[in-house]
Amino acid sequence: MTQYDYVVIGAGSAGCVLANRLTEDGKTTVLLLEAGNPDTKPEIHLPITWPKLWGTEVDWAYFTEAEPQLNNRKIYCPRGKVLGGSSSINAMIYIRGNRHDFDHWQALGNPGWSYQDVLPYFKKSENQQRGASEFHGVDGLLNVTDALEPNVVSQRFIDAADALGYGRNPDFNGAIQEGAGMFQLTIKDGKRQSTAVAFLHPILGRRNLTTTTSALVTRLLFEGTRTIGVEYLHNGTLHQAFVNQEVILSAGAFDSPKLLMLSGIGNAQDLRALGISPVVDLPGVGQNLQDHLAVGAAYLATVDVLPAPTSNLGEAGLFLHTENGSDAAPNLQFHFGVLLWVQPEFARPGSGFSIVPCLLHPQSRGSVSLRSSSPNDSPIIRMNYLQSEADLQVLVEGIKISRNLANSGAFDEYLGEEVAPSANVTSDEDIKAYIRQNSDSLYHPVGTCKMGTDSMAVVDPELRVHGVEGLRVVDASIMPTLTSGNTNAPTIMIGEKAADLIKGSSQVSQPEY
Numbered sequence: 001m002t003q004y005d006y007v008v009i010g011a012g013s014a015g016c017v018l019a020n021r022l023t024e025d026g027k028t029t030v031l032l033l034e035a036g037n038p039d040t041k042p043e044i045h046l047p048i049t050w051p052k053l054w055g056t057e058v059d060w061a062y063f064t065e066a067e068p069q070l071n072n073r074k075i076y077c078p079r080g081k082v083l084g085g086s087s088s089i090n091a092m093i094y095i096r097g098n099r100h101d102f103d104h105w106q107a108l109g110n111p112g113w114s115y116q117d118v119l120p121y122f123k124k125s126e127n128q129q130r131g132a133s134e135f136h137g138v139d140g141l142l143n144v145t146d147a148l149e150p151n152v153v154s155q156r157f158i159d160a161a162d163a164l165g166y167g168r169n170p171d172f173n174g175a176i177q178e179g180a181g182m183f184q185l186t187i188k189d190g191k192r193q194s195t196a197v198a199f200l201h202p203i204l205g206r207r208n209l210t211t212t213t214s215a216l217v218t219r220l221l222f223e224g225t226r227t228i229g230v231e232y233l234h235n236g237t238l239h240q241a242f243v244n245q246e247v248i249l250s251a252g253a254f255d256s257p258k259l260l261m262l263s264g265i266g267n268a269q270d271l272r273a274l275g276i277s278p279v280v281d282l283p284g285v286g287q288n289l290q291d292h293l294a295v296g297a298a299y300l301a302t303v304d305v306l307p308a309p310t311s312n313l314g315e316a317g318l319f320l321h322t323e324n325g326s327d328a329a330p331n332l333q334f335h336f337g338v339l340l341w342v343q344p345e346f347a348r349p350g351s352g353f354s355i356v357p358c359l360l361h362p363q364s365r366g367s368v369s370l371r372s373s374s375p376n377d378s379p380i381i382r383m384n385y386l387q388s389e390a391d392l393q394v395l396v397e398g399i400k401i402s403r404n405l406a407n408s409g410a411f412d413e414y415l416g417e418e419v420a421p422s423a424n425v426t427s428d429e430d431i432k433a434y435i436r437q438n439s440d441s442l443y444h445p446v447g448t449c450k451m452g453t454d455s456m457a458v459v460d461p462e463l464r465v466h467g468v469e470g471l472r473v474v475d476a477s478i479m480p481t482l483t484s485g486n487t488n489a490p491t492i493m494i495g496e497k498a499a500d501l502i503k504g505s506s507q508v509s510q511p512e513y
Helices: 015-022 047-053 099-107 115-125 152-163 195-203 252-262 268-273 389-406 428-438 488-503
Strands: 003-009 030-033 126-128 142-144 179-182 209-212 215-223 226-234 237-249 297-301 314-320 332-337 352-359 367-369 380-382 415-420 471-473
Touching: 003 015, 003 226, 015 030, 015 195, 015 488, 099 115, 115 126, 115 488, 142 195, 152 179, 152 314, 152 332, 152 352, 152 389, 215 237, 215 252, 237 252, 237 488, 252 367, 297 389, 332 389, 352 389, 389 415, 389 428
Parallel strands: 003 030, 003 237, 030 209, 126 142, 237 471
Antiparallel strands: 179 314, 215 226, 226 237, 297 352, 297 415, 314 332, 332 352, 367 380
């Protein structure tokens, strides 16, 4: 019988961290199961080629159902299906989120998740190329660096934000988040630093770690309400692996709830309707889905502004509140891209740039549910984007601010025609129509196995699934609310903190400076 101390399902942003930390002692045995293949595809490792990974064999390439408030469009949701998970196909932006995000998690009933509690785990992961500080570490495995060859128009974006009074910010992960600056990136020596590269590749030789790729987990195995192992499909054959300690689910905001439901953990009535026998009635599984919705204002450039091969294509950013004087987390993040980030009908030949506002804290909530009882069927994803009118209004403000930035004077030597929304889109109603037809996911789904103690919570503050033993969820699905920014860095933090929770350690040692 195949027996391990732990089985980790999913070698993504959190799963690779767990595999590393749990096997550090040389004794604890871990089986890491990944549905995708090894991360050998060359486009994974060259920063500028990440868009070429979409729709390939390293992408689950999910789509939502028709979104009612987006003119019934089905929205593309890329997810990494490869070692490193989505950290192998993302845009490599390192944003932790706002201190208010984590303090809010704690206020929702999750002790140990305040900003002061999680900051040491961000620092633990990090090898910050700028050096150590109150906010940054240098002893971690994850390289965090400035852009190697930033484009001149990215600097102009920062100048534009400063000219409009938003201010400059050299470190979005420092004392404050607001203002404009260059994004830091998970890149090392000009190549992507996914969690596979940073945390997994260096330890593949550990005898107490077994990594199996092309392994699709089909269900969790239980004795009563105790999780005893997993069943998975590998090379056309069903296998079983059993645990001495725990099964850890790190399959992401779509596939973690899917696997829980396939295994009998979810809304009991819905499960029975699909012929699945409930193990525990947990109605929150798959609920509370949140994502960042974004929409671009795009401009042709009067001269070529071609990005460098080491560019992530979204080099600069801006965080702000649309309401002056708000002391909460920012509600808009702008990505500045050295490309035309538009829907196909707006595509134009030639060089250009985009200013892309992103709604950071949507009020709308969606869900993930089962299409059938077959593990081979993709889940039903309903984002319910713009269900709240308030969400739409924030993006209207975002488009207006984008135009103000473009026309601030900072871009004068580069600014050509506005490709999108275009000059004939002027009224609020016109802008709203443009948003409904052209907004897109920023690929940050979270929340479907949320952490908490209320009736819709799926895991407790130690990430143990309510109602069963020996099972945790460790990935972005446990976030009760979205963080202010790109979600890869906080997911890595969740992996770091969970490893300590699993090992029974209550705190991480603070480095001396």
